[in-house]
Amino acid sequence: MSKKQPKVILTEHLDDECADWIAERVNLVRQSHDDFAALKKQLATAEGLIVRTYTQVNDALLDAAPKLKVVGRAGVGLDNIDLPACEKRGVRVVYTPDANTQAVVEYIWALIADAKRPRVYLDGYVAPPKFHELRATHVGRQLNEQVLGILGMGRIGRRVAEVARAMGVRVIYNDVRTRAELALPDDDTSEFVDTGTLWRDSDILTVHVDGRPSNRGFIDAKKLGQLKKSVLLLNTSRGFVIDPQALAKWSHDVVEHGGMAVLDVHEPEPMPDDYPLFGLPNVKLLPHLASRTHQAMRNMSWVVQDVLRVLEGDEPMWPAV
Numbered sequence: 001m002s003k004k005q006p007k008v009i010l011t012e013h014l015d016d017e018c019a020d021w022i023a024e025r026v027n028l029v030r031q032s033h034d035d036f037a038a039l040k041k042q043l044a045t046a047e048g049l050i051v052r053t054y055t056q057v058n059d060a061l062l063d064a065a066p067k068l069k070v071v072g073r074a075g076v077g078l079d080n081i082d083l084p085a086c087e088k089r090g091v092r093v094v095y096t097p098d099a100n101t102q103a104v105v106e107y108i109w110a111l112i113a114d115a116k117r118p119r120v121y122l123d124g125y126v127a128p129p130k131f132h133e134l135r136a137t138h139v140g141r142q143l144n145e146q147v148l149g150i151l152g153m154g155r156i157g158r159r160v161a162e163v164a165r166a167m168g169v170r171v172i173y174n175d176v177r178t179r180a181e182l183a184l185p186d187d188d189t190s191e192f193v194d195t196g197t198l199w200r201d202s203d204i205l206t207v208h209v210d211g212r213p214s215n216r217g218f219i220d221a222k223k224l225g226q227l228k229k230s231v232l233l234l235n236t237s238r239g240f241v242i243d244p245q246a247l248a249k250w251s252h253d254v255v256e257h258g259g260m261a262v263l264d265v266h267e268p269e270p271m272p273d274d275y276p277l278f279g280l281p282n283v284k285l286l287p288h289l290a291s292r293t294h295q296a297m298r299n300m301s302w303v304v305q306d307v308l309r310v311l312e313g314d315e316p317m318w319p320a321v
Helices: 016-023 036-043 059-063 083-088 101-116 128-137 155-166 195-201 221-226 244-257 294-301 303-311
Strands: 007-010 027-030 048-051 070-073 092-094 147-151 170-174 204-207 232-235 260-263 283-285
Touching: 007 036, 016 027, 016 294, 016 303, 036 059, 048 303, 059 083, 070 303, 083 092, 092 303, 101 155, 101 204, 101 232, 101 260, 101 294, 147 155, 147 195, 155 170, 170 195, 195 221, 221 244, 244 260, 244 283, 294 303
Parallel strands: 007 027, 007 048, 048 070, 070 092, 147 170, 147 204, 204 232, 232 260, 260 283
Antiparallel strands: none
């Protein structure tokens, strides 16, 4: 007699190959997080749960899942998962910490190039006066003239720095961990600086911090006021790191000096219609696209392998709890 397959709930989209793989090995039930009443019913007998970004794994959800053994987060951040609550109940949490590093780093450099090297495409004949006008107006800044500041020197931050150094860009950074704790390689020439220096000296400042509570509203009006008025500020980490009201005011103060913010993440997502950053000419908003490559999404979706490892009594490759 064959062993009964464990029930696993999938609340958000996975790569088809990975979803098919786990569906062959467990009783996979697809139930959207949007309908919590229906999800609650399914969770009553579930041993596994696979989520992405928008399912909130909190006390309310865990109370509805008395048989739950493992939560798989198909992604890097764990902001939507209450790790202490899972640990208290003996629920393992697994994730994919390095799945999207390459995708996010490529995206960051694309955003920097968009801002610093403006360009225009020609789709037909352009008369000589207009042609020369385009050449005269689309003049950018070489990146090796810029100081790149990195707030948070984790996997993504250090890879951004590696690319910067390959292009001759000076890199300064700040992190709550020491250089020894970060285990940066000996040939890494990135310079650790205090946050005051980071704000003051960065021509480009890219934010790569985690979801700890102390990072909520970390970049406030005071810190924004210390930035160069011509700075390019990028956030692809967490939306709540930057105070949106303060950023809206800052944008008005720096627009004449070329200051610009590019935000891929927001709090909340999607943004409400009264979001204070809509309609500002020097604040560019994107719909959380940094990790959206086919390969990165497939990499994140392979969290299903660790989910199965836990269900089979084995130790996972990437445990968070």
